[in-house]
Amino acid sequence: MTTRTIGIIMHGVTGRMGYRQHLVRSVLAIRDEGGVLMPDGTRVQLEPLLVGRNAAKLEEIATRHGLEHWTTDLDAALADPRWDVFADFAVTSARAGAIRKAIAAGKAVYTEKPTAETSAEALELAQAAHDAGVPNGVVHDKLYLPGLRKLRGLIDSGFFGRVLSVRGEFGYWVFEGDWQAAQRPSWNYRKEDGGGIVVDMFPHWNYVLEQLFGRVESVYARAVTHIEQRSDEQGRPYAATADDAAYGVFDLAGGVTAQINSSWAVRVDRDELVEFQVDGTLGSAVVGLFGCRIQPRTATPKPVWNPDLRDERDYRGQWLEVPDEDFGNGFRAQWEDFVRDLVSGRPHRYDLLSGARGVALAEAGLRSSDEGRRIDLPELGLRTPAEPRLQAETVSA
Incomplete structure (x- = not known):
């Protein structure tokens, strides 16, 4: 059996997501089980540099x-x-600069989202x-979750007929940090x-919606x-200046x-903590x-509205549960797909351009909130060397 090793610079592994999902549950889990298996039987082993x-x-x-390699010198690593x-899992504000350096160094790029702080910068990175000619991928972990993989199967089977609408609820109470951390x-x-x-979340919703619907x-x-005031990790009060809730309506291609x-x-x-209802x-x-x-x-009940009588129907009991399958960890599954694409020389389907579309949706969402109106999103694309640079207002609209 042939084995090859890929060295991975893992930038930002001291953070929650970088450590738990990408290092421990993905790269180290893959390494401990012998690497990524390729169709020709080759094993691709992963060697991380923290x-x-x-x-x-x-x-x-x-x-x-038990890892050998770590450094605080990113430039030397590149x-x-x-x-x-x-692979970048550090704070968003530092991401674009680090990715730009990695591209200049000829490294393949795999990164968390958002890929940049503005859609113009995100599109610049994709370009x-x-x-x-640098292979690149952006984490689209929600698509690899068991629930959404079951949903993908239903869509592909034609179960819904014509999809009419999607309703999503995401969130939980994040404690303010004073009496509860x-x-x-x-x-x-x-x-x-x-x-x-x-x-944080609109880039997720963008790829979920565009890839499924x-x-x-x-x-x-x-x-x-x-919540306008919170307490930090040292218990010091601070003004919460960022939005902690967002309520969005999205018009999708196809109606x-x-x-x-x-x-x-x-x-x-x-x-x-997150649920989507899809009606078709x-x-x-x-x-x-x-x-x-x-x-x-064929099994949909026929409710009748009558506010004068208590409704005794068990509506939740009228649904059927789709059986579980062993899909494994979603972050790891995408890592394996990215490695297979990298070794095979194929473009990864969830790339920096997809990441730029997610940033563009977040920008449009904030602009919509500020201006109190619906915002249209133009299609983003990459120019060939002969094409002129896109105007900034087109990129960021």
């Missing part, structure tokens, strides 16, 4: 997991030919990677540090800061209407991270 600003934390993580891929870092609630639920053509959104509420100031009355002419489904319940047209 990169960050805090030497003590990096050394502690490396020691804990200049080292042993490392083939630059730079295209011009340099917050579950998310304080920078998430400071606009000046790149925080806000729109810039159709391109987002317009958005009407209301972004709100419900589907989607509405998604996102909030860090909501108490959960759902089976899961032939059936409906409610999906979460893992679960998927369906109600086909």
